[in-house]
Amino acid sequence: MDAIDEQIIRVLRANGRASFSALGREIGLSTNAAAVRVRRLERSGVITGYQAILGTDAPDEVSGLEAFVDVRLDTDRDSEEFLEWASDVREILDAVHVTGPYDYLLRVHTRDTAALDGLLRLVKREGGAAQTQTRLALRPRRASAGPGSQRF
Template sequence: MDSIDRDIMFHLRRDGRLTNVELARRVGLTPPPCLRRVKRLEDAGIISGYRARIDATAMGRGFEVVVAVEISINDLQTVEEFENAVASYDEVVDFHRLFGRPDYFIRVAVADQAVFETFLTSRLMSLQAVARVDSHMIMKTIKTED
């Protein structure tokens, strides 16, 4: 990977809908070699896909909470069941297993505090493996790569 590949990724990260012609112009290539580079980055798994960025507030999901979760049961089956359940919840927008404590960080996006309370008590806290939950409401998003 060279500086042109990194420049291609920079521009595609900002706007994945750029045409190949516009992308080539921005990185200083003609369209055919630019397209070959993008294809090579995709084939190598470096570019893993393209997606739309959705405004959470406009979608009625502007209330975000980072939830730290510790689990009490650590056998493989229980961990997999917990992870599969949490990953399936539509309210969960990011889900990370950590080294050390807590065991997980989960970013939840919902309409408001009441919806979050329902999600927390009826879905997340009802999972067998959950030992402890700490919720942290997001005051302000400074930067996101979503």
């Protein structure tokens, strides 16, 4: 790595979407020379990727956490009453009555772990849950690319 590579990295840190021509103008290279250097930095592992940093105004569907919450209701809580309550909670995307040791499986979406903690407390305090078990979604399911493509 030389001084020009360091300049490239400085510019890309400030604006990862800079075009090769803008990058070249900024550091005094032609568009092609800038492209060659960026590709070399990528191949050598100095640049491993680009990312979008979402601000606080990003829609919840784009940022945040998706989780699955198993809910066991208090013995005195009515199942239909819980379902009606859950339908009014914005963070609960889906509530499915299930068999097994839990009564419901919830699919939820919150902005961060603190909001998830608050939602779990709400489910217990107001929803009548005696017990919950939570799993975080690490990777969303991607939509099919077309007929015959593998979904999972």
